[in-house]
Amino acid sequence: MWRTTFLHDRLDRNAAGGVLFWLISRRLPQVEKRHGVAAMTIVFVAFANYFAMALGQGDIFFNGRTVYFARYTDWVITTPILLASLAMFAGNTLSRIATLLAALIAADVYMIVTGLVGNLSSAPYNYYWWIISMVAFLVVLGLIWGPLRQRASEDGQMAPFSKLASMLTALWVCYPIVWLVGSSGAELISVTVESWLYLVLDVTAKVGFGFVALSAARQGQS
Amino acid sequence: MWRTTFLHDRLDRNAAGGVLFWLISRRLPQVEKRHGVAAMTIVFVAFANYFAMALGQGDIFFNGRTVYFARYTDWVITTPILLASLAMFAGNTLSRIATLLAALIAADVYMIVTGLVGNLSSAPYNYYWWIISMVAFLVVLGLIWGPLRQRASEDGQMAPFSKLASMLTALWVCYPIVWLVGSSGAELISVTVESWLYLVLDVTAKVGFGFVALSAARQGQS
Amino acid sequence: MWRTTFLHDRLDRNAAGGVLFWLISRRLPQVEKRHGVAAMTIVFVAFANYFAMALGQGDIFFNGRTVYFARYTDWVITTPILLASLAMFAGNTLSRIATLLAALIAADVYMIVTGLVGNLSSAPYNYYWWIISMVAFLVVLGLIWGPLRQRASEDGQMAPFSKLASMLTALWVCYPIVWLVGSSGAELISVTVESWLYLVLDVTAKVGFGFVALSAARQGQS
Numbered sequence: 091m092w093r094t095t096f097l098h099d100r101l102d103r104n105a106a107g108g109v110l111f112w113l114i115s116r117r118l119p120q121v122e123k124r125h126g127v128a129a130m131t132i133v134f135v136a137f138a139n140y141f142a143m144a145l146g147q148g149d150i151f152f153n154g155r156t157v158y159f160a161r162y163t164d165w166v167i168t169t170p171i172l173l174a175s176l177a178m179f180a181g182n183t184l185s186r187i188a189t190l191l192a193a194l195i196a197a198d199v200y201m202i203v204t205g206l207v208g209n210l211s212s213a214p215y216n217y218y219w220w221i222i223s224m225v226a227f228l229v230v231l232g233l234i235w236g237p238l239r240q241r242a243s244e245d246g247q248m249a250p251f252s253k254l255a256s257m258l259t260a261l262w263v264c265y266p267i268v269w270l271v272g273s274s275g276a277e278l279i280s281v282t283v284e285s286w287l288y289l290v291l292d293v294t295a296k297v298g299f300g301f302v303a304l305s306a307a308r309q310g311q312s
Numbered sequence: 313m314w315r316t317t318f319l320h321d322r323l324d325r326n327a328a329g330g331v332l333f334w335l336i337s338r339r340l341p342q343v344e345k346r347h348g349v350a351a352m353t354i355v356f357v358a359f360a361n362y363f364a365m366a367l368g369q370g371d372i373f374f375n376g377r378t379v380y381f382a383r384y385t386d387w388v389i390t391t392p393i394l395l396a397s398l399a400m401f402a403g404n405t406l407s408r409i410a411t412l413l414a415a416l417i418a419a420d421v422y423m424i425v426t427g428l429v430g431n432l433s434s435a436p437y438n439y440y441w442w443i444i445s446m447v448a449f450l451v452v453l454g455l456i457w458g459p460l461r462q463r464a465s466e467d468g469q470m471a472p473f474s475k476l477a478s479m480l481t482a483l484w485v486c487y488p489i490v491w492l493v494g495s496s497g498a499e500l501i502s503v504t505v506e507s508w509l510y511l512v513l514d515v516t517a518k519v520g521f522g523f524v525a526l527s528a529a530r531q532g533q534s
Numbered sequence: 535m536w537r538t539t540f541l542h543d544r545l546d547r548n549a550a551g552g553v554l555f556w557l558i559s560r561r562l563p564q565v566e567k568r569h570g571v572a573a574m575t576i577v578f579v580a581f582a583n584y585f586a587m588a589l590g591q592g593d594i595f596f597n598g599r600t601v602y603f604a605r606y607t608d609w610v611i612t613t614p615i616l617l618a619s620l621a622m623f624a625g626n627t628l629s630r631i632a633t634l635l636a637a638l639i640a641a642d643v644y645m646i647v648t649g650l651v652g653n654l655s656s657a658p659y660n661y662y663w664w665i666i667s668m669v670a671f672l673v674v675l676g677l678i679w680g681p682l683r684q685r686a687s688e689d690g691q692m693a694p695f696s697k698l699a700s701m702l703t704a705l706w707v708c709y710p711i712v713w714l715v716g717s718s719g720a721e722l723i724s725v726t727v728e729s730w731l732y733l734v735l736d737v738t739a740k741v742g743f744g745f746v747a748l749s750a751a752r753q754g755q756s
């Protein structure tokens with residue numbers, strides 16, 4: 091079973107990540123604790139979803155195919171937090187960027203939910219949903235590199251913002267590609283390879299991103 | 313199939329509405345962009361739900377009847393945004409009316425979710441749920457025409473507020489009536505007629521309301 | 535049927551509680567209305583969920599056992615409101631404690647959702663989920679008695695905060711115990727006894743807590 095190796099590895103990293111983030115958070119100045127809360131929440135949500143997948147409780151058999159819906163319940167909660175984490179670097183007073191953050195999260199949730207519906211659909215409908223999800227993804231990227239970036243530069247936060255936004259963009263663009271070649275799309279790669287790809291992406295996009303955000307926050311730059 | 317004509321028509325209007333709102337939003341002053349975000353989000357959420365209904369993915373066969381649950385997932389997201397949009401005219405500083413908005417949205421979500429449960433129930437339970445949903449609806453109306461209206465008048469926003477609140481009330485009262493005579497209630501009208509009625513209501517309550525809100529916002533009155 | 539006696543009793547109390555809270559709320563100073571909104575929302579959400587259970591719509595037969603999932607949809611909405619209600623005593627300006635509240639609610643929702651997954655799992659998985667849910671519960675308690683308590687003391691709100699936090703802690707610790715000995719765990723008690731225990735806990739944790747919070751708020755201490 092790929093599950094055993096794959097998911098135990100994932101669970102261990104997650105648990106380790108969570109504890110580490112907690113230790114780092116303790117040493118953050120009061121106002122930066124929110125970055126610690128974000129990073130820890132992400133890790134523990136992922137933990138529960140991977141635990142469910144490891145126990146075989148996070149997938150359903152649908153349209154003649156196994157759909158790992160726990161992946162989407164993970165993403166739909168963690169990606170808005172990641173975006174909020176990024177937005178917190180673009181403006182210290184959350185209220186100033188509240189509209190922007192609302193738009194970002196609306197587009198993001200839209201992207202994940204339409205991606206899930208696509209995964210629950212058989213061909214060719216799944217591709218229609220992929221296109222709709224991609225449009226939402228482009229809106230997310232457009233908001234990050236347009237108005238959010240402008241706010242960050244006004245606030246003199248360009249250095250940490252650019253680093254995090256580039257990292258986020260580079261990682262996130264891989265997801266729709268894996269989706270397209272994986273079991274949700276053209277099935278060009280095996281489920282095992284697909285799961286490993288998502289594993290590497292998830293660890294980097296969650297734990298890696300968390301470290302970079304926390305270290306930027308500790309430098310008092312956020 | 314009523315689906316083809318009906319839903320393609322709906323999808324086209326929605327896509328057109330979304331693009332139009334985006335064009336209008338570009339010309340709004342910075343602080344009024346939130347009205348554009350609200351209008352666009354509403355249109356795109358409706359788009360996804362109607363798309364699912366058009367593909368036959370948004371309904372389930374339950375208790376011997378087809379239930380278009382995608383209608384409720386649409387409403388449960390879009391109606392709170394409509395109410396928030398209205399509340400933004402009643403007080404510029406969101407924090408000042410946060411309690412009121414929380415109460416409005418709580419009652420609204422309650423109304424939609426109990427309406428869905430009613431649609432999933434067979435007679436006479438569906439009518440019990442209709443009554444419960446109606447009570448929540450009356451609370452929503454009471455909050456709009458009571459405390460929210462008072463706030464709007466204190467802020468000198470009575471003109472745009474009254475126009476929007478009247479439009480909202482006139483349109484929203486039609487929904488429980490269609491529900492009652494339609495497939496979820498007494499089945500006095502056919503599913504085709506019911507769907508057309510909801511279509512006209514939805515376009516007016518979403519796209520029409522959005523236009524009125526955006527034009528009021530552009531006049532710098534919000 | 536235990537349902538009839540048990541749930542009608544529950545429904546009556548709830549309806550009465552809701553109306554009472556409304557009467558009390560009317561006499562609160564403007565800034566304290568939020569406590570009334572919280573208490574009323576809790577009562578009406580519980581009402582809908584108990585109504586569904588009374589009609590037999592809130593349970594599913596799963597893994598050879600009846601799972602009252604409406605209990606969890608109730609809790610997942612009402613417990614964050616209870617925590618927000620408590621946090622509102624620990625700092626008048628919500629923005630000052632926003633990070634803390636976000637962490638509290640994240641841990642709380644995590645606790646309820648993992649508890650539901652546990653109830654949907656068969657042994658021994660259900661116990662694994664119970665442990666995960668307990669960890670989240672300890673985080674909730676740690677946040678209440680650590681940083682939240684400190685904020686309350688800084689704000690000179692120790693008297694009402696301590697009363698409410700002690701009441702909450704004493705009541706909430708009973709839930710995981712009932713879960714463990716009830717139908718979701720070792721089945722040492724009958725479903726009827728389990729339901730009565732949850733009934734008494736829910737009435738006290740919702741209606742009782744609401745009264746104490748409202749009366750503290752009326753004394754102008756929050």
Ligand SMILES: CC1=C(/C=C/C(C)=C/C=C/C(C)=C/C=O)C(C)(C)CCC1
Pocket residue numbers: 165168169172201202204205206220223224227262263265266269292295296
């Ligand atoms: C555009 C697109 C997708 C994008 C997914 C993304 C961007 C997921 C990111 C997840 C992260 C960052 C998780 C870690 O916390 C889907 C849903 C695959 C469906 C196809 C289209």
Ligand SMILES: CC1=C(/C=C/C(C)=C/C=C/C(C)=C/C=O)C(C)(C)CCC1
Pocket residue numbers: 387390391394423424426427428442445446449484485487488491514517518
């Ligand atoms: C009172 C009531 C209802 C009210 C529905 C409303 C008011 C829906 C509004 C929808 C809108 C405005 C959508 C457009 O964005 C239901 C759920 C039919 C169920 C029966 C009782």
Ligand SMILES: CC1=C(/C=C/C(C)=C/C=C/C(C)=C/C=O)C(C)(C)CCC1
Pocket residue numbers: 609612613616645646648649650664667668671706707709710713736739740
């Ligand atoms: C720790 C734990 C639990 C805690 C439940 C609690 C604390 C529920 C509180 C409910 C309230 C207060 C409702 C009233 O509004 C569960 C989910 C039983 C699962 C097992 C572990």
